[in-house]
Amino acid sequence: MPAITSSPDHHWQHAHQWPVRVYYEDTDAGGVVFYANYLKFMERGRTEWLRALRISQQNLALTQGIVFVVSQLDMQYKMSARLDDALMIETLVTYAGRASINFAQRILREHDIIAQGNIRVGCVDVSSMRPTALPFNVRDQISTLHTR
Amino acid sequence: MPAITSSPDHHWQHAHQWPVRVYYEDTDAGGVVFYANYLKFMERGRTEWLRALRISQQNLALTQGIVFVVSQLDMQYKMSARLDDALMIETLVTYAGRASINFAQRILREHDIIAQGNIRVGCVDVSSMRPTALPFNVRDQISTLHTR
Amino acid sequence: MPAITSSPDHHWQHAHQWPVRVYYEDTDAGGVVFYANYLKFMERGRTEWLRALRISQQNLALTQGIVFVVSQLDMQYKMSARLDDALMIETLVTYAGRASINFAQRILREHDIIAQGNIRVGCVDVSSMRPTALPFNVRDQISTLHTR
Amino acid sequence: MPAITSSPDHHWQHAHQWPVRVYYEDTDAGGVVFYANYLKFMERGRTEWLRALRISQQNLALTQGIVFVVSQLDMQYKMSARLDDALMIETLVTYAGRASINFAQRILREHDIIAQGNIRVGCVDVSSMRPTALPFNVRDQISTLHTR
Numbered sequence: 091m092p093a094i095t096s097s098p099d100h101h102w103q104h105a106h107q108w109p110v111r112v113y114y115e116d117t118d119a120g121g122v123v124f125y126a127n128y129l130k131f132m133e134r135g136r137t138e139w140l141r142a143l144r145i146s147q148q149n150l151a152l153t154q155g156i157v158f159v160v161s162q163l164d165m166q167y168k169m170s171a172r173l174d175d176a177l178m179i180e181t182l183v184t185y186a187g188r189a190s191i192n193f194a195q196r197i198l199r200e201h202d203i204i205a206q207g208n209i210r211v212g213c214v215d216v217s218s219m220r221p222t223a224l225p226f227n228v229r230d231q232i233s234t235l236h237t238r
Numbered sequence: 239m240p241a242i243t244s245s246p247d248h249h250w251q252h253a254h255q256w257p258v259r260v261y262y263e264d265t266d267a268g269g270v271v272f273y274a275n276y277l278k279f280m281e282r283g284r285t286e287w288l289r290a291l292r293i294s295q296q297n298l299a300l301t302q303g304i305v306f307v308v309s310q311l312d313m314q315y316k317m318s319a320r321l322d323d324a325l326m327i328e329t330l331v332t333y334a335g336r337a338s339i340n341f342a343q344r345i346l347r348e349h350d351i352i353a354q355g356n357i358r359v360g361c362v363d364v365s366s367m368r369p370t371a372l373p374f375n376v377r378d379q380i381s382t383l384h385t386r
Numbered sequence: 387m388p389a390i391t392s393s394p395d396h397h398w399q400h401a402h403q404w405p406v407r408v409y410y411e412d413t414d415a416g417g418v419v420f421y422a423n424y425l426k427f428m429e430r431g432r433t434e435w436l437r438a439l440r441i442s443q444q445n446l447a448l449t450q451g452i453v454f455v456v457s458q459l460d461m462q463y464k465m466s467a468r469l470d471d472a473l474m475i476e477t478l479v480t481y482a483g484r485a486s487i488n489f490a491q492r493i494l495r496e497h498d499i500i501a502q503g504n505i506r507v508g509c510v511d512v513s514s515m516r517p518t519a520l521p522f523n524v525r526d527q528i529s530t531l532h533t534r
Numbered sequence: 535m536p537a538i539t540s541s542p543d544h545h546w547q548h549a550h551q552w553p554v555r556v557y558y559e560d561t562d563a564g565g566v567v568f569y570a571n572y573l574k575f576m577e578r579g580r581t582e583w584l585r586a587l588r589i590s591q592q593n594l595a596l597t598q599g600i601v602f603v604v605s606q607l608d609m610q611y612k613m614s615a616r617l618d619d620a621l622m623i624e625t626l627v628t629y630a631g632r633a634s635i636n637f638a639q640r641i642l643r644e645h646d647i648i649a650q651g652n653i654r655v656g657c658v659d660v661s662s663m664r665p666t667a668l669p670f671n672v673r674d675q676i677s678t679l680h681t682r
Contacts, residue, residue, distance in 0.1 A: 113433055114443075115272055115426045119265035119321045120595075120660070125604040126263065126577070129570035130411040137409055147410075148470040151564075160569040164608040170663060173267045174444040216564070219614060261581055262591075263574040268447075268512070273456040274429070277422035278559040285557055289618075295558075296618040299416075308421040312460040318515060322585075322592040364416070367466060411570065413563035415617045420559060469563045 100194050105180035106139040110197075112175040122170035128205050129165075132195045135179035136211070143231040154225060155216045161190070165207035175199055186232045189213045189221040248342050253328035254287040258345075260323040270318035276353050277313075280343045283327035284359070291379040302373060303364045309338070313355035323347055334380045337361045337369040396490050401476035402435040406493075408471040418466035424501050425461075428491045431475035432507070439527040450521060451512045457486070461503035471495055482528045485509045485517040544638050549624035550583040554641075556619040566614035572649050573609075576639045579623035580655070587675040598669060599660045605634070609651035619643055630676045633657045633665040 110131045118124040137147065150156045171177055178198045185192040189212060196206040215222040224232075258279045266272040285295065298304045319325055326346045333340040337360060344354040363370040372380075406427045414420040433443065446452045467473055474494045481488040485508060492502040511518040520528075554575045562568040581591065594600045615621055622642045629636040633656060640650040659666040668676075 111430075113426070113430050114266045114268065115274065115429060117267035118262045119267070119269050119592075120262065120601050120603070121267050122603075124263060125607075126570045126573035129573065130409070133411060133570070134407075134409050146470050148468065151469075157564050159564070159566075159614070160611055162608075162610050163569075164606075166606050167604055170603070172444065173447075174442050259578075261574070261578050263577060267444075268453050268455070270455075273459075274422045274425035277425065278557070281422070281559060282555075282557050294618050296616065299617075305416050307416070307418075307466070308463055310460075310462050311421075312458075314458050315456055318455070320592065321595075322590050410562045410564065411568055414558045415561035415563070415565050416558065417563050422559065 100182055100184065102180060102182065102196065105182045105196070106135065106142060108135045108138045108179045108181070110134060110177045110179055112171055112173055112177065114173065116171075117173050122172055123175075125167060128167070128171075128197055129163075131177065131179050131197060132181075132207065132209065135181040135195055136193060136209070139181045140228075143228070145225075145228055145231070150225065151216060156222060156225060157214055157216050158191075158211045159214050160209055161212045162210040163207055165205060167205045169199070169202055169204050171197070171199060171204050177204065183232055184208070186224070186229065188223050191224070191232070248330050248332065250328060250330065250344065253330045253344070254283065254290060256283045256286045256327045256329070258282060258325045258327055260319055260321055260325065262321065264319075265321050270320055271323075273315060276315070276319075276345055277311075279325065279327050279345060280329075280355065280357065283329040283343055284341060284357070287329045288376075291376070293373075293376055293379070298373065299364060304370060304373060305362050305364050306339075306359045307362050308357055309360045310358040311355055313353060315353045317347075317350055317352045319345070319347060319352050325352065331380055332356070334372070334377065336371050339372070339380070396478055396480065398476060398478065398492065401478045401492070402431065402438060404431045404434045404475045404477070406430060406473045406475055408467055408469055408473065410469065412467075413469050418468055419471075421463060424463070424467075424493055425459075427473065427475050427493060428477075428503065428505065431477040431491055432489060432505070435477045436524075439524070441521075441524055441527070446521065447512060452518060452521060453510050453512050454487075454507045455510050456505055457508045458506040459503055461501060463501045465495070465498055465500050467493070467495060467500050473500065479528055480504070482520070482525065484519050487520070487528070544626055544628065546624060546626065546640065549626045549640070550579065550586060552579045552582045552623045552625070554578060554621045554623055556615055556617055556621065558617065560615075561617050566616055567619075569611060572611070572615075572641055573607075575621065575623050575641060576625075576651065576653065579625040579639055580637060580653070583625045584672075587672070589669075589672055589675070594669065595660060600666060600669060601658050601660050602635075602655045603658050604653055605656045606654040607651055609649060611649045613643075613646055613648050615641070615643060615648050621648065627676055628652070630668070630673065632667050635668070635676070 116123050116127045180196040182194045184194050193209045197204040213224045264271050264275045328344040330342045332342045341357045345352040361372045412419050412423045476492040478490045480490045489505045493500040509520045560567050560571045624640040626638045628638045637653045641648040657668045
């Protein structure tokens with residue numbers, strides 16, 4: 091797998107943060123959060139990061155026929171989250187290209203890192219399912235973020 | 239809630255049967271199948287009943303702009319299913335109208351009834367989200383079923 | 387199904403409220419929230435109602451070996467929720483017995499009722515999976531609620 | 535992330551195969567399978583691989599207090615699976631250590647690779663949540679597999 095991980099010294103202090111509570115629906119018979127469900131939490135984090143930039147995916151799909159699709163990811167699971175845990179999802183853009191964005195994301199419970207990963211998301215035309223350029227306002231907002 | 243339950247003496251011996259295995263994804267921290275996930279199993283049962291009638295929901299949506307939506311249901315949970323359980327989903331049409339179908343469904347583990355319920359499904363035009371008549375072939379197939 | 391619905395004039399103005407956002411994970415290829423996922427939202431509502439009473443299900447399970455299990459429910463689906471929708475889950479106790487609680491719940495999008503249902507939850511000893519009395523503090527809190 | 539990928543020339547002709555059907559529950563409003571749900575399919579594949587070795591995870595947990603937990607994974611998403619698709623999950627052990635197993639897995643639709651990934655699973659004592667040696671019969675079965 092081509093490395094999508096950037097250097098380990100991500101600037102987490104600039105990360106977007108989104109709280110997530112663990113409910114029964116997220117857990118499994120092992121008593122912990124089911125491993126695939128952390129990806130749901132991370133998708134919520136990316137969605138809320140977009141929303142904080144005033145970008146609605148529903149809107150993008152309806153007005154511009156553009157959807158984001160995950161093309162690649164890696165995950166490291168370090169500890170287990172459990173029912174009732176209050177987690178924090180941290181989201182950081184590590185690279186933004188013409189038609190894709192790389193994110194680093196962490197799932198924290200207070201100061202413990204529960205899991206972390208890197209996700210590459212491509213921008214796709216919904217009718218052809220082919221890569222298409224990120225909408226201008228998304229690129230603008232991201233570049234603004236990164237020159238701050 | 240208007241009663242959608244028909245008489246208790248359903249002809250279960252004529253029910254469509256579909257086996258379902260319980261995986262970690264289906265369970266929760268209580269060690270049993272999460273209550274909402276039985277509705278996934280039942281949707282699989284209804285889908286496979288349709289497929290047995292040579293009806294593909296993907297096809298209906300793409301070629302006729304028709305989707306099925308659940309408008310009403312009731313459920314009784316009697317026992318708990320657990321990881322690795324081999325379940326059987328039983329599906330029976332109890333009523334078929336112009337634009338809706340009522341199903342009775344049971345979830346069995348060998349001779350034990352784990353859960354059972356009644357589900358009313360409406361036929362909807364995907365662009366207007368308004369009720370529309372069931373496709374002819376669906377109605378034909380159902381009436382054939384019931385005169386057997 | 388034995389009726390668990392109480393009179394239609396529920397005192398919704400006293401309902402516990404919990405906001406829920408619709409993410410991709412909640413939707414299906416029909417473009418709307420998958421019918422079983424509303425039950426996840428409602429379980430979140432009941433859990434947060436309990437938490438507001440300072441009751442943690444994780445705690446109850448670990449210290450008293452007590453879990454809540456759904457024994458019965460009915461649902462009416464009136465409209466479809468979609469990606470990015472901001473929903474409100476309303477939760478009301480309609481009856482509290484020795485070993486069970488009945489809830490009425492509604493899912494709203496602003497003033498529209500998306501879905502509503504009635505859920506009976508039993509209190510179960512986790513080792514025997516048999517009904518057991520609600521913990522005293524839960525019963526106390528509920529009776530306090532209802533005499534207010 | 536430490537590489538868990540072995541050489542690209544995996545012996546897929548020896549892979550364990552498990553068919554999976556795509557239902558509404560698996561899809562999202564983008565019209566395709568939600569990216570986290572492929573991990574559910576892959577967990578089913580690993581579970582059925584174990585079952586084919588006559589190993590039940592429910593049994594391992596109850597009798598030996600041993601559970602498998604995913605510690606690391608990477609995924610590449612190449613195409614989108616859709617409602618009604620008949621997929622094949624291919625599962626291959628690429629490395630077996632004292633307390634962990636590495637898998638390579640692919641999700642196919644006929645001859646198309648929908649997604650593929652590498653998953654490292656650790657063997658954990660359920661009371662301490664610490665790494666513990668794989669059960670003897672699991673190690674035996676795996677080594678038998680690999681000397682065939």
